[in-house]
Amino acid sequence: MRDIHGYYLRLALRSVARTPWISALMVLAIGLGIGACITTLTVYHLLSGDPLPQKSSRIFYPQVDPETSTFVRRDPPDLMDYTSAVDLWKSERADRQAVMTNSPLKILPTGAGTTAFDAPSLETTHDFFPMFDVPFQYGGPWSVADDTARAQVAVISKSLNDRLFGGGNSVGHMLPLAHGAVRIVGVLKHWRPAPMFFEVLAGRYSHGDTSGFYVKAPQVYLPFFTGMQLNAGHFQVFTCWKIPTDTVNLENQPCDWVSLWVQLDTAAKAQAYHRYLVDYSDQQRALGRFTHPTNVRLMDLMQWLAYNRVVPSDVHMQTILAWAFLAICLVNVAGLLLTKLLRRSSEYGVRRALGASRKAIFAQCLWEALVIGLLGGLLGLLLAVAGLWMVRQQPVAYADLAQPDPRMLALTVGLALLASVAFGLWPAWRASRISPAQQIKAP
Amino acid sequence: MQPMLKTFRRHRLMPTLVVMQIALATAILCNALSLLQQRLAPLLVHDGVAANQVILISHIYNTTGKGWSGAQIQTGYAELRAIPGVIAVSAGSPLPMVSGWYDSDSIFSSNGKHKANAAIYVGSNLVNALGLKLVAGRNFSPSELVDATMQNEGGLNTDAPVILTHAIAQRLFPDTNPLGQQVRVGSKHPSYHTVVGVVGHLLRNDLNSANQPAVGNVLLVPGRFIDFPAIEYAVRADPNALPAVLKSIPVALRRAFPSNDATAHSRPRIATFEAARAAFFHGRRAAVWLLSSVTLVVLIVTLIGIMGLTGFWVQQRTRQIGVRRALGARRVDILRYFQTENLLLATAGIALGCAAAIGINVWLMAHYAVPRLPIVYLPIGAVALWLLGQLAVLGPALRAARVPPTTAMRAA
Known part of the structure; x- marks a missing residue:
């Protein structure tokens, strides 16, 4: 059996070699189609992936509606006001909880020839690190006590540590800021969640232009309440439902600008937490702080990402376009292969007359499709590597993520086989239907 | 016309493939062109700003x-x-x-x-x-x-x-x-x-x-x-x-x-209008290149595909052509015959393709931020595919027209 297929393979190779131009054309068309598909599928896969695969189903994003304006939203705002976020954080009803907001933080490196620069920073609480499995190179997170004690400490990213301390263990060193310095307690390993899920919001207002969700993770992490003091005036609000009276100290302002993430280890706990959010909202309305009807949400991480339609619509469009392109290539190659096989009708007629079964002709023709498909796949793989290089040259936040990936190889083989069957099946079947008598009679 | 339709009925394989190719190409071409136009339009609109005279300064933030x-x-x-x-x-x-x-x-x-x-x-x-x-x-x-x-x-x-x-x-x-x-x-x-x-x-x-x-x-x-x-x-x-x-x-x-x-x-950003414009449109230009190359390759692949199929189908009918020539058909009649045949197949493909183009667009609109496909793209796609079909058939049809009447007699 193996031998006979080896023989078919040899026949197929010979047939490919006999019509080099038409074969090259077919391989090129399949290669272009497969290359486009692999490139876009790789990018799509990278961008639509689960940034926290081991626990994303246990991570939740609570939302309440703290606004008091006459305009009532259908969906609660994407962020909370300070009071609600801190209340919920303090209640410790979840297994883990972290409040967070971000700001640009001015770093003033000491030493000659250095200039001040802004680093993206995240102001959060202790649980952020264990909840999101943030990997540490040196040291570790600050303690729970540091949160409320407004400890002057910080965790920094690998890239900032490389820049300021040459990659050495900087735990215990001071990080000089515009208003005083903070002590470094931890240095992260390379950490590149994609998307940067804990800062994803307002995706449905972005008209599909969501590549900003794939920026690199913050470089400095400060305890939330420490950051409130150190970097006051640099925080951005999502929206204000009344004109704020103070844009530096946002704590008591009618603005949504703080997010809360919680970890809830069981479905029962998630249900209980949802109930707690409803109770909290009802209670706040009873107190007169909330005025809108209770409208709470508790989406898990992947639901939140889907709600924000994180994958940029350009990437969606390119993926769809690539599939359509592959389909066109397949139909056309099917046509070319069919004409090529039928041109050799008399050869198959002779083989059939000499005793070859229809199945044998069919197998032989399918082998030819396979050879073309696999050669096309090989070309497609090369084109995909080039395609990813082109994606990396684009001015988009996810450009650095578009790296060739070993899974592409499996994808190529899969697509090549699929393509071969798709464009080869029908021509092979047609060729196997050729009646021997008629073909031998023909000139 | 009558003999043509009879031919289609008798040999369903080739015409079906050609119709499919044209339908797919039409559907994709219409949508790709509409996407292309969307990305391209702002690049072509006159921005109204005086050329080579304006500098823009932005990001002067006070926090x-x-x-x-x-x-x-x-x-x-x-x-x-x-x-x-x-x-x-x-x-x-x-x-x-x-x-x-x-x-x-x-x-x-x-x-x-x-x-x-x-x-x-x-x-x-x-x-x-x-x-x-x-x-x-x-x-x-x-x-x-x-x-x-x-x-x-x-x-x-x-x-x-x-x-x-x-x-x-x-x-x-x-x-x-x-x-x-x-x-x-x-x-x-x-x-x-x-x-x-x-x-x-x-x-x-x-x-x-x-x-x-x-x-x-x-x-x-x-x-x-x-x-x-x-x-x-x-x-x-x-x-x-x-x-x-x-x-x-x-x-x-x-x-x-x-x-x-x-x-x-925050450090202010200072750029000439031209530089700012180039940076602003960078992504859009990349998309325009991508979409236009896809469109071009789709057209080329379809052209080659139709050419291959038609060439083979004409070759298969060499004997019939010879008979027709022997019975008095002129070369130009043979040429017109294959051109008309292609026109019919293209029309069928285009009709299917236009329906598919609208279907694809409706599906895209339901799932992604894609605007409605302007109707004008359907005739544009149709004309493009008609021309493409005629271009693809020209070579094989000319070859067919050159078939001498004696072929019919020489054949077995």
Whole structure:
């Protein structure tokens, strides 16, 4: 059996070699189609992936509606006001909880020839690190006590540590800021969640232009309440439902600008937490702080990402376009292969007359499709590597993520086989239907 | 016609394949062209800004929470204006190409009959500083400048006059002279604004898919900024002095907005309009290249595919051609026969393809931020595929026409 297929393979190779131009054309068309598909599928896969695969189903994003304006939203705002976020954080009803907001933080490196620069920073609480499995190179997170004690400490990213301390263990060193310095307690390993899920919001207002969700993770992490003091005036609000009276100290302002993430280890706990959010909202309305009807949400991480339609619509469009392109290539190659096989009708007629079964002709023709498909796949793989290089040259936040990936190889083989069957099946079947008598009679 | 249809019935394989190829190509071509046009349109619209004269300065942020005072913004203006070679300066916010934030709203004509979405640019002297061409009316007079603060939403809660671009003026006042007419901004602002001028072109800075048909809709408001946390400037200079002006700007800005102040943490960005435009459109240009190469390759692949199939099918019928020739058909009859045959198949494919194109578009609209496929793409796609089909059939048909009548007799 193996031998006979080896023989078919040899026949197929010979047939490919006999019509080099038409074969090259077919391989090129399949290669272009497969290359486009692999490139876009790789990018799509990278961008639509689960940034926290081991626990994303246990991570939740609570939302309440703290606004008091006459305009009532259908969906609660994407962020909370300070009071609600801190209340919920303090209640410790979840297994883990972290409040967070971000700001640009001015770093003033000491030493000659250095200039001040802004680093993206995240102001959060202790649980952020264990909840999101943030990997540490040196040291570790600050303690729970540091949160409320407004400890002057910080965790920094690998890239900032490389820049300021040459990659050495900087735990215990001071990080000089515009208003005083903070002590470094931890240095992260390379950490590149994609998307940067804990800062994803307002995706449905972005008209599909969501590549900003794939920026690199913050470089400095400060305890939330420490950051409130150190970097006051640099925080951005999502929206204000009344004109704020103070844009530096946002704590008591009618603005949504703080997010809360919680970890809830069981479905029962998630249900209980949802109930707690409803109770909290009802209670706040009873107190007169909330005025809108209770409208709470508790989406898990992947639901939140889907709600924000994180994958940029350009990437969606390119993926769809690539599939359509592959389909066109397949139909056309099917046509070319069919004409090529039928041109050799008399050869198959002779083989059939000499005793070859229809199945044998069919197998032989399918082998030819396979050879073309696999050669096309090989070309497609090369084109995909080039395609990813082109994606990396684009001015988009996810450009650095578009790296060739070993899974592409499996994808190529899969697509090549699929393509071969798709464009080869029908021509092979047609060729196997050729009646021997008629073909031998023909000139 | 009759024998042709009979042929299709007898040999279903080849015509089916050709129809499928053309249908797929039509469906994809229509959608790809529509996407292409969407990305390309803003690149082709005249931006209205004077070429090689304008420098944009953005990202002058004040994060103390108070915002830059009116005096500071005025000092910035005076420092920039004093640079030799500078013709005009305007504080503005937002500005085309550079602003990271948007201000847009529905604009209503005073009679309430028409509305259109537009970007709103507020500035003290934008018409001169951007070198915009007035096509009707006049520029704002200095006495018309209003205070633009965060509280009055950048001057929108005043009765300041406005200047419209030609694009939005036509939408709001299709059958009247826009000059002297009044507009209202959004549903929240009660105040009316009198139109005093119309500029030829200007691009909005929020070019997302929703604003696609309205890329040139801009409303200019004469505002003098007070207590604004983010300020931008447009500077117009003599083209010959531009490089020198570019060099002098950082010094001028430092004098007006002291950057050693630890709180003013963002470095202003300074770029010529052309550079800012190139950067702004980079992604769009890449998409245009991608879509046009895909379109081109689709056409080439289809062309080769149809050529291969038709060539083979003609070859298969060599004997019939010989018979027809022997029975008196002229060469041109044979040629016309295959051309007509291709036309019929292409028409069937195009009809299927157009239906599929609409289907694909409806599906895309339901799932992604894709606008409706303009109907005009269907005839465009149809004509393209008809021509492509005729081009593909020409070679095989000519070969068929050259078949000598004796072939019929020679054959077995």
